Amino acid sequence: MTGPLTPQGPRPTVAMVAYPGMTMLDLIGPYDTLSQMTDVHLLASTIDELRSDTGVPFRATGTLADAPANVDVVFVPGGEGTADAIRDQQVVDFLADRGARARYVTSVCTGSLILGAAGLLRGYKATSHWATREMLALFGAEPTEGRIVVDRNRITAGGVTAGIDFGLTLLAEMLGEQSARVTQLMLEYDPDPPFDSGSPLTAGDFEIETIRTFVEPLNAEIASLAAV
Amino acid sequence: MTGPLTPQGPRPTVAMVAYPGMTMLDLIGPYDTLSQMTDVHLLASTIDELRSDTGVPFRATGTLADAPANVDVVFVPGGEGTADAIRDQQVVDFLADRGARARYVTSVCTGSLILGAAGLLRGYKATSHWATREMLALFGAEPTEGRIVVDRNRITAGGVTAGIDFGLTLLAEMLGEQSARVTQLMLEYDPDPPFDSGSPLTAGDFEIETIRTFVEPLNAEIASLAAV
Numbered sequence: 001m002t003g004p005l006t007p008q009g010p011r012p013t014v015a016m017v018a019y020p021g022m023t024m025l026d027l028i029g030p031y032d033t034l035s036q037m038t039d040v041h042l043l044a045s046t047i048d049e050l051r052s053d054t055g056v057p058f059r060a061t062g063t064l065a066d067a068p069a070n071v072d073v074v075f076v077p078g079g080e081g082t083a084d085a086i087r088d089q090q091v092v093d094f095l096a097d098r099g100a101r102a103r104y105v106t107s108v109c110t111g112s113l114i115l116g117a118a119g120l121l122r123g124y125k126a127t128s129h130w131a132t133r134e135m136l137a138l139f140g141a142e143p144t145e146g147r148i149v150v151d152r153n154r155i156t157a158g159g160v161t162a163g164i165d166f167g168l169t170l171l172a173e174m175l176g177e178q179s180a181r182v183t184q185l186m187l188e189y190d191p192d193p194p195f196d197s198g199s200p201l202t203a204g205d206f207e208i209e210t211i212r213t214f215v216e217p218l219n220a221e222i223a224s225l226a227a228v
Numbered sequence: 229m230t231g232p233l234t235p236q237g238p239r240p241t242v243a244m245v246a247y248p249g250m251t252m253l254d255l256i257g258p259y260d261t262l263s264q265m266t267d268v269h270l271l272a273s274t275i276d277e278l279r280s281d282t283g284v285p286f287r288a289t290g291t292l293a294d295a296p297a298n299v300d301v302v303f304v305p306g307g308e309g310t311a312d313a314i315r316d317q318q319v320v321d322f323l324a325d326r327g328a329r330a331r332y333v334t335s336v337c338t339g340s341l342i343l344g345a346a347g348l349l350r351g352y353k354a355t356s357h358w359a360t361r362e363m364l365a366l367f368g369a370e371p372t373e374g375r376i377v378v379d380r381n382r383i384t385a386g387g388v389t390a391g392i393d394f395g396l397t398l399l400a401e402m403l404g405e406q407s408a409r410v411t412q413l414m415l416e417y418d419p420d421p422p423f424d425s426g427s428p429l430t431a432g433d434f435e436i437e438t439i440r441t442f443v444e445p446l447n448a449e450i451a452s453l454a455a456v
Contacts, residue, residue, distance in 0.1 A: 182438050195412055207409050
């Protein structure tokens with residue numbers, strides 16, 4: 001359960017930019033964390049049904065073309081479709097436009113590469129999924145280790161599940177720590193991973209090499225897009 | 229990113245039962261954890277578009293009526309629509325039928341109350357979202373504290389985000405610890421909650437009372453359904 005827990009004062013507006021091939025958990029972690037106390041607009045280039053990179057059929061509730069002219073937060077998730085999102089001029093233009101005026105410009109996982117392609121991370125420290133982090137340099141950002149990296153109003157989070165930590169951090173930043181604490185208890189976010197393999201600092205060589213090999217084609221694609 | 233990381237040997241089949249008003253994160257945590265290495269069937273009473281309890285439009289990829297006759301895992305998420313799911317005879321009948329033959333009968337959050345309504349938890353220790361856990365007794369289960377509670381082949385998880393710990397636990401149980409470790413690294417699941425309010429054991433009185441008040445109507449509805 002997530003539930004409408006009403007905070008004091010006005011609700012910040014959040015534009016979440018979805019696209020085909022995004023990782024659903026990158027989006028839903030922040031979505032179900034933030035949507036209780038903010039007005040989240042789930043946006044995409046199209047209102048037609050999309051598929052996540054694991055095949056979940058979903059739909060945005062509005063198009064980028066119909067989005068509010070100003071939002072407090074711009075957010076973009078990562079996923080196997082990251083390079084396709086960078087090729088979608090509507091996505092990149094929307095992020096560049098709203099991002100230039102937003103209070104917070106944010107991402108989870110490889111979403112930061114899309115922010116980079118929109119020119120929003122030049123001269124900023126930023127993070128990404130650990131296996132793609134170094135690619136940020138191609139967009140003028142300073143790749144920085146960290147589950148959540150904050151540089152002025154840019155807040156970028158690490159791979160996939162970092163989106164939950166990110167959502168709570170942003171909620172506290174905008175609405176105060178108690179809002180985040182209530183939400184954390186609602187989501188029973190008291191993590192207890194059964195293994196210690198969630199970071200390249202603690203995982204074994206086999207795990208690291210398996211992921212690096214899987215991510216390599218995406219990194220190559222991003223490099224070719226950044227070179228244009 | 230989540231990615232198709234292929235394990236050795238046959239892929240277990242997982243039937244995930246979705247419904248209107250479910251919590252998206254309850255489902256997507258396990259879905260994006262398990263779908264890399266198992267065959268997940270995302271099922272619902274209907275193939276029409278549904279909405280999660282936070283308003284995300286999504287769709288199942290198949291109906292309960294067209295589901296495989298036998299699956300290795302039956303899974304059901306929780307959410308504000310839990311009582312409606314219990315009233316949906318197709319959902320309850322499907323869980324009772326496949327659950328009777330599945331290797332694992334599983335849930336996240338208030339999904340365990342739906343398993344209970346299907347008669348699958350009588351005489352079993354089980355958990356739920358912390359604020360609804362005691363309701364399990366109405367279905368003959370033994371409410372048990374724990375982020376993941378295993379009793380024979382019943383695996384029930386706590387509220388919402390417990391689904392990620394659950395997914396990794398089930399993956400290790402079915403396909404070995406290395407499969408779970410690779411997945412954990414892919415999802416960069418190295419949690420670092422910014423606050424310590426994820427459990428009623430550590431949260432403050434205000435947070436606990438806010439959630440209890442919010443959950444009270446659902447508990448009352450579940451009690452009236454269990455009394456029938």
